[in-house]
Amino acid sequence: MARWEPGARQRLVRAAVELFTEQGYDATTVSQIADRAGVTKSTFFRHFPDKRELLVAGQETLCRLLADGVADAPESAGPMAAVAAGLERASTFMGPENRELGPQIQAAVAASVELQERDALKTVGLAAALTEALVARGVPEMAAHLSGELGVLAFKRGFARWSEADDDGPGLAHYALAALDELRAASRALD
Amino acid sequence: MARWEPGARQRLVRAAVELFTEQGYDATTVSQIADRAGVTKSTFFRHFPDKRELLVAGQETLCRLLADGVADAPESAGPMAAVAAGLERASTFMGPENRELGPQIQAAVAASVELQERDALKTVGLAAALTEALVARGVPEMAAHLSGELGVLAFKRGFARWSEADDDGPGLAHYALAALDELRAASRALD
Known part of the structure; x- marks a missing residue:
């Protein structure tokens, strides 16, 4: 697997926004976002320090x-x-x-x-x-x-x-x- | 002791600002702020939800x-x-x-x-x-x-x-x- 999956960053943002819309920001975990985006948690953390930074x-x-x-x-x-x-x-x-x-x-x-x-x-x-x-x-x-x-x-x-x-x-x-x-x-x- | 100590709110803000200046915001606890202001922790929480709200x-x-x-x-x-x-x-x-x-x-x-x-x-x-x-x-x-x-x-x-x-x-x-x-x-x- 390539260290930087092409498009992973954008997929993470999209997955997070979907989950925030469906179940709210507080209830959404980094694991859920990574799952939905089809990447690992460590890929998430290569792109963003936390779920909050996704939105900015x-x-x-x-x-x-x-x-x-x-x-x-x-x-x-x-x-x-x-x-x-x-x-x-x-x-x-x-x-x-x-x-x-x-x-x-x-x-x-x-x-x-x-x-x-x-x-x-x-x-x-x-x-x-x-x-x-x-x-x-x-x-x-x-x-x-x-x-x-x-x-x-x-x-x-x-x-x-x-x-x-x-x-x-x-x-x-x-x-x-x-x-x-x-x-x-x-x-x-x-x- | 009166339920609302006169001036407690202002003393808490002053104590917090002093402590933030001396040792930084992250290192300062609600207990330290309450101690410095000469009030109990529960008095702190009657005035503010947390140390962050003190400053606004x-x-x-x-x-x-x-x-x-x-x-x-x-x-x-x-x-x-x-x-x-x-x-x-x-x-x-x-x-x-x-x-x-x-x-x-x-x-x-x-x-x-x-x-x-x-x-x-x-x-x-x-x-x-x-x-x-x-x-x-x-x-x-x-x-x-x-x-x-x-x-x-x-x-x-x-x-x-x-x-x-x-x-x-x-x-x-x-x-x-x-x-x-x-x-x-x-x-x-x-x-």
């Missing part, structure tokens, strides 16, 4: 892509344009599997305070990645922080709409950038 | 005050003015003890992923309380969400500055409202 899989990659997109934006780009570049880059990481599992993952998170905490920290991490990348471009700290928060809101809203949309519609980037535009328009009209 | 004590009260302030703002107030009213109301809850312990609590949070998760969920809760109260006033959902996020950023920034400031300076409300103004100015100048 890819956080580090997302942070890196967001930051890289911001860093690579043209020098002339303002904070919002740089955030848009980060969202476009991060969107390339999310495929049909993410789109399909998204609503089930959200349902599992909504049903478990433990997962809500982990999910909230993931959100903080994504905003921090954007903020840091903007500060590194010379954006003043307050504007960078604000742009980072707007970027994360747009990514989450865009993801939700993408998940609800038609299979053969545009990709995540389209929805995330549209949400960023809407948030920016709402922010101009706030007072 | 008051979250529900803060949410309620934020929401009440927004609800009671004049009908003519836009979302930002309503958020400002919420921040003013919530600030009344924070006294010299909170101001003094704030930096130590932040240090404990910074040193523990477990506490960071709980703290992140608290932030989500505060933003949700503001957002819901704004939606109840008829603010469109996107603007309400954005204003809620700005409000929480302002509260956190205001709190940090208040904690660093002179003892006999202005109260938290002053710093929170100033931070809200700055965030609003930064948001106008984003593109």
Whole structure:
């Protein structure tokens, strides 16, 4: 058997989400997840430290892509344009599997305070990645922080709409950038 | 002995923060916290479900005050003015003890992923309380969400500055409202 079964990681996430949906997060064990995915428990632990981390899989990659997109934006780009570049880059990481599992993952998170905490920290991490990348471009700290928060809101809203949309519609980037535009328009009209 | 020792709650928070600072969050037990505060373990558990909840004590009260302030703002107030009213109301809850312990609590949070998760969920809760109260006033959902996020950023920034400031300076409300103004100015100048 190969040390890294191809697709094991994705099968584990899918199996976990199914089990969380069927019987709840608390009642689901790592053994059950591994069984359902057709791998051993030790394969599980090669991919994830525990069942909780399954649901925020890819956080580090997302942070890196967001930051890289911001860093690579043209020098002339303002904070919002740089955030848009980060969202476009991060969107390339999310495929049909993410789109399909998204609503089930959200349902599992909504049903478990433990997962809500982990999910909230993931959100903080994504905003921090954007903020840091903007500060590194010379954006003043307050504007960078604000742009980072707007970027994360747009990514989450865009993801939700993408998940609800038609299979053969545009990709995540389209929805995330549209949400960023809407948030920016709402922010101009706030007072 | 009275069932609710006066000041026990505050003594427990202070004892916990001291112990977290001295020996770390993981190494600190509920028994040690109760001992240091001069109360029994069962008194601890009358006030808090576990050592983790100590550091987000008051979250529900803060949410309620934020929401009440927004609800009671004049009908003519836009979302930002309503958020400002919420921040003013919530600030009344924070006294010299909170101001003094704030930096130590932040240090404990910074040193523990477990506490960071709980703290992140608290932030989500505060933003949700503001957002819901704004939606109840008829603010469109996107603007309400954005204003809620700005409000929480302002509260956190205001709190940090208040904690660093002179003892006999202005109260938290002053710093929170100033931070809200700055965030609003930064948001106008984003593109």
